Amino acid sequence: xxxxxxxxxxxxxxxxxxxxxxxxxxxxxxxxxxxxxxxxxxxxxxxxxxxxxxxxxxxxxxxxxxxxxxxxxxxxxxxxxxxxxxxxxxxxxxxxxxxxxxxxxxxxxxxxxxxxxxxxxxxxxxxxxxxxxxxxxxxxxxxxxxxxxxxxxxxxxxxxxxxxxxxxxxxxxxxxxxxxxxxxxxxxxxxxxxxxxxxxxxxxxxxxxxxxxxxxxxxxxxxxxxxxxxxxxxxxxxxxxxxxxxxxxxxxxxxxxxxxxxxxxxxxxxxxxxxxxxxxxxxxxxxxxxxxxxxxxxxxxxxxxxxxxxxxxxxxxxxx
Ligand code: APR
Numbered sequence: 664x665x666x667x668x669x670x671x672x673x674x675x676x677x678x679x680x681x682x683x684x685x686x687x688x689x690x691x692x693x694x695x696x697x698x699x700x701x702x703x704x705x706x707x708x709x710x711x712x713x714x715x716x717x718x719x720x721x722x723x724x725x726x727x728x729x730x731x732x733x734x735x736x737x738x739x740x741x742x743x744x745x746x747x748x749x750x751x752x753x754x755x756x757x758x759x760x761x762x763x764x765x766x767x768x769x770x771x772x773x774x775x776x777x778x779x780x781x782x783x784x785x786x787x788x789x790x791x792x793x794x795x796x797x798x799x800x801x802x803x804x805x806x807x808x809x810x811x812x813x814x815x816x817x818x819x820x821x822x823x824x825x826x827x828x829x830x831x832x833x834x835x836x837x838x839x840x841x842x843x844x845x846x847x848x849x850x851x852x853x854x855x856x857x858x859x860x861x862x863x864x865x866x867x868x869x870x871x872x873x874x875x876x877x878x879x880x881x882x883x884x885x886x887x888x889x890x891x892x893x894x895x896x897x898x899x900x901x902x903x904x905x906x907x908x909x910x911x912x913x914x915x916x917x918x919x920x921x922x923x924x925x926x927x928x929x930x931x932x933x934x935x936x937x938x939x940x941x942x943x944x945x946x947x948x949x950x951x952x953x954x955x956x957x958x959x960x961x962x963x964x965x966x967x968x969x970x971x972x973x974x975x976x977x978x979x980x981x982x983x
Contacts, residue, residue, distance in 0.1 A: 668691055674699070
């Protein structure tokens with residue numbers, strides 16, 4: 664049986680980490696693409712030279728032309744510019760929208776059957792634009808944000824309670840930005856909701872709110888520490904989990920920026936919701952019950968994403 668082919672559009676910090684993880688997990692052959700000449704080729708060769716040590720068989724190559732991604736089963740997009748300290752994800756909009764136009768055209772021509780995962784920020788607006796530019800079915804184009812935001816929430820909670828990260832589940836909905844909605848009612852330690860843990864005295868409501876806010880600011884915290892770029896290990900791990908669920912038809916339930924066509928009362932937009940990812944891409948969007956507070960937070964997040972989408976339409980009228 665032929666190996667799967669995974670194309671990484673953008674071979675920077677996240678792209679390189681994606682290639683490493685995809686190799687270690689033997690998800691398939693990997694093509695790194697970038698506009699920087701030599702860089703994807705260099706990273707591919709370096710990673711290939713690690714494969715005898717780690718014992719994985721994955722073809723690794725680098726390219727500067729879209730022909731190289733032909734026939735890919737999965738395409739993960741990180742092309743664009745990352746944040747610098749003091750910048751919000753939204754500040755990247757204009758530059759990265761132009762990048763999405765080029766990337767969308769490349770995918771349309773050479774990898775129209777792929778499952779496409781977008782990581783480029785501002786995420787919800789960029790994945791919306793990428794779907795339009797590529798013309799791929801909406802169930803095959805998805806944004807990575809919820810897995811990362813939930814992982815940050817899970818890590819902070821596990822640290823707080825001194826329990827294994829494996830026993831903490833968390834749900835973060837909404838846009839990938841300051842208005843994201845960590846759902847405490849649906850986040851648990853071994854099945855016990857955080858709201859019950861507050862009642863049980865494991866933490867105060869105020870402390871929980873601090874952790875929620877740290878989750879919202881999770882990306883900015885890393886940018887502030889790194890100073891020269893944004894997070895890359897956890898974003899890459901999160902996208903690989905989504906790619907693996909697709910390639911192995913695992914049907915994992917993962918929060919992702921998915922195309923809404925009426926769900927949650929929204930149309931023609933991408934925002935973070937719980938999904939099922941299997942061989943058909945986004946196979947299901949799970950509509951969970953939101954109480955009035957949660958709904959208010961979700962609506963605020965939707966409004967913020969819609970503002971960015973409107974800005975995209977102004978810059979590129981073909982998207983309107
Ligand atoms: N086509 C292909 N690649 C491009 C293009 C383009 N038009 N423009 C830029 N790139 C490449 C850059 O050459 C660079 O190698 O995209 C890569 C981005 O890598 P980094 O700058 O290291 O950024 P990274 O940390 O990987 O983040 C990428 O993901 O999380 C988001 O906000 C982040 O939007 C950013 C993206």
